Amino acid sequence: MSAGFDWGRFLATYGTALAAVILFGFFAVAASNFLNPVNLLNVLKQVSFLAILGLGFGLALTTAELDLSFANVCSFAAVVVGGLIHHGYPPAVAVAAGLLVGLMAGTLNGLLVTRLKIPSLIATLATAAVANGCAFAVTGGIAFVGRWNPDFLALGRGSLLGVPVLILWTAAAALLVLFVLKQTRLGMDMVFTGENDEAARLAGIKVRRMKLLGLMFSGLAAGLVAVLLTATLNTAAPNIAADYLLHAIAAVLLGMTMFEPGRANVPGTVVGAATIGMLGNGLVLMGAPYYVQDIMLGVIIVASVALSASTLKKAAFGL
Amino acid sequence: MTPLLRLIGVKKRYGAVEALSGVDLDVQQGEVLAICGDNGAGKSTLIRVVSGAHEPSEGRIELEGRPVAFASPLEALKAGVATIYQDLALAPRLPIWQNVFVGAALTRRLLGFLRVLDKRRMMAEARKYLARLKIDIADTGRPVERLSGGQRQAVAIARALRWNARLVIMDEPTAALGPAESRQVLDLIRELNRSGASVILISHNMAQVVEVATRVAVLKSGRKIADRPVEGLSADDLAHLVMVGQLPQGRPQPKAAHGAA
Numbered sequence: 001m002s003a004g005f006d007w008g009r010f011l012a013t014y015g016t017a018l019a020a021v022i023l024f025g026f027f028a029v030a031a032s033n034f035l036n037p038v039n040l041l042n043v044l045k046q047v048s049f050l051a052i053l054g055l056g057f058g059l060a061l062t063t064a065e066l067d068l069s070f071a072n073v074c075s076f077a078a079v080v081v082g083g084l085i086h087h088g089y090p091p092a093v094a095v096a097a098g099l100l101v102g103l104m105a106g107t108l109n110g111l112l113v114t115r116l117k118i119p120s121l122i123a124t125l126a127t128a129a130v131a132n133g134c135a136f137a138v139t140g141g142i143a144f145v146g147r148w149n150p151d152f153l154a155l156g157r158g159s160l161l162g163v164p165v166l167i168l169w170t171a172a173a174a175l176l177v178l179f180v181l182k183q184t185r186l187g188m189d190m191v192f193t194g195e196n197d198e199a200a201r202l203a204g205i206k207v208r209r210m211k212l213l214g215l216m217f218s219g220l221a222a223g224l225v226a227v228l229l230t231a232t233l234n235t236a237a238p239n240i241a242a243d244y245l246l247h248a249i250a251a252v253l254l255g256m257t258m259f260e261p262g263r264a265n266v267p268g269t270v271v272g273a274a275t276i277g278m279l280g281n282g283l284v285l286m287g288a289p290y291y292v293q294d295i296m297l298g299v300i301i302v303a304s305v306a307l308s309a310s311t312l313k314k315a316a317f318g319l
Numbered sequence: 320m321t322p323l324l325r326l327i328g329v330k331k332r333y334g335a336v337e338a339l340s341g342v343d344l345d346v347q348q349g350e351v352l353a354i355c356g357d358n359g360a361g362k363s364t365l366i367r368v369v370s371g372a373h374e375p376s377e378g379r380i381e382l383e384g385r386p387v388a389f390a391s392p393l394e395a396l397k398a399g400v401a402t403i404y405q406d407l408a409l410a411p412r413l414p415i416w417q418n419v420f421v422g423a424a425l426t427r428r429l430l431g432f433l434r435v436l437d438k439r440r441m442m443a444e445a446r447k448y449l450a451r452l453k454i455d456i457a458d459t460g461r462p463v464e465r466l467s468g469g470q471r472q473a474v475a476i477a478r479a480l481r482w483n484a485r486l487v488i489m490d491e492p493t494a495a496l497g498p499a500e501s502r503q504v505l506d507l508i509r510e511l512n513r514s515g516a517s518v519i520l521i522s523h524n525m526a527q528v529v530e531v532a533t534r535v536a537v538l539k540s541g542r543k544i545a546d547r548p549v550e551g552l553s554a555d556d557l558a559h560l561v562m563v564g565q566l567p568q569g570r571p572q573p574k575a576a577h578g579a580a
Contacts (some may be wrong), residue, residue: 183429183435183436184434184435184436185424185436186420188417188424188436189422191413191415191417192410192421195411195412195413196408196409196410199408199409199410199421200421200422202392202393202396202404202408203393203396203408203420203422203423203478204393204397205421244475
């Protein structure tokens with residue numbers, strides 16, 4: 001009758017999170033300069049962007065829709081923000097415009113999916129292409145860079161009581177999403193929609209609205225990252241966020257192997273983003289060629305999905 | 320006493336096909352009415368019309384004497400008519416309480432202005448609904464996929480109770496279950512009935528109908544050909560009634576007064 005510690009369940013729930021900690025330790029020992037504060041701050045930036053994008057992608061995924069447009073939407077929003085700042089508009093205007101671009105792209109995705117019944121995989125791919133084109137149209141293919149308004153740059157580079165603002169932005173986004181998903185009817189309805197949309201509809205949940213909102217959140221997250229990215233880098237190029245597509249998706253999928261195996265979840269996404277972020281940085285520091293990272297991303301994506309879909313669930317719930 | 324549900328001359332056509340050709344049917348308060356018939360007899364169509372999934376082409380439906388026209392299963396649910404589908408409409412990976420309270424979550428105030436989920440109350444109430452069905456599950460935070468087939472059925476019924484269903488329609492609830500779990504479902508139907516709800520049971524299993532139903536209506540080719548109390552019938556009698564349209568020779572025939580068409 002002794003209720004011994006359930007190692008199988010523990011590993012299934014926290015195994016990959018543990019692996020992330022081990023990876024951190026490995027880089028700390030093996031990659032010189034990894035623990036250098038300047039380097040850690042660099043990692044932190046990447047992690048913040050990945051985490052916020054991943055939280056948005058995860059909300060869309062929660063309602064069983066894929067958003068493959070967020071990286072291009074983020075780039076487009078970034079050149080809009082950068083362009084406005086570059087031409088001397090007040091930061092508030094630029095920030096609002098960036099968020100609006102993201103929100104509108106998300107809304108477009110949502111309407112394509114819920115009204116025109118286009119599968120999100122296709123609809124968001126199309127939106128990605130359009131956003132990519134728009135980003136190049138806005139800039140003419142070049143990047144905005146220059147001496148920008150310091151109030152604007154502080155949004156990405158500043159710190160509050162010694163804490164970099166990017167950490168605060170990320171923490172705020174994570175807590176907000178966590179609150180919505182776990183504490184509100186909206187979150188409960190979104191989750192149920194993703195698990196069984198027909199049953200949700202029969203119980204009176206407005207399924208189309210949930211999916212629309214999921215995709216809108218994803219677009220809004222892309223808009224927010226566009227602001228933070230341009231403020232942090234003091235530049236806006238039409239492909240500025242292109243790399244984040246695979247990175248953020250890998251972060252979310254990796255996150256789905258921990259805490260709540262099989263489901264996009266907030267702590268998992270944050271840990272996943274941290275893992276992907278330090279992996280890229282650590283590999284560079286150790287002198288690995290740039291393409292190694294891409295290969296590892298592909299492996300992580302496949303391995304995560306395979307793990308969260310079967311083995312982990314079995315181990316965790318004895319099915 | 321006014322019947323809980325009354326169908327008057329209900330017809331349903333799909334294009335040129337008449338799936339229901341004028342069915343009159345009463346469901347009394349507190350009874351378990353079995354609806355039997357071969358495939359294509361019109362059982363499923365009848366259920367779709369009553370549950371609000373389809374609108375009748377002709378005829379009327381009254382709930383407690385008031386005419387109703389459900390535009391959707393949700394409207395029927397809100398009026399107290401819950402349908403439990405064969406797939407149970409559950410989200411297997413989500414906890415029991417979320418499956419019971421889907422679409423009708425309980426909330427509480429946080430800091431006076433935020434409305435947040437009242438999980439503790441939903442877990443406790445889900446446990447109470449299940450207890451009403453004599454199903455004892457202490458932890459309603461468990462995912463539904465870890466439950467037995469019978470327990471899952473109980474969760475689906477608990478959801479109907481959450482909506483204060485007075486009439487629960489169950490479509491072949493034991494079709495996919497083994498003997499032990501079927502037994503559990505029959506017990507559930509009895510407990511549900513005892514807690515005050517009327518039940519319409521669609522079933523091919525005559526032994527189960529005889530065991531749990533108080534009355535049986537038989538459909539054939541979109542018409543009701545028999546409607547009588549189950550008392551005194553054997554499963555074989557019932558099978559004969561479904562196939563031939565009347566009881567075996569030497570058995571009392573259905574009473575004309577009870578509306579055999």
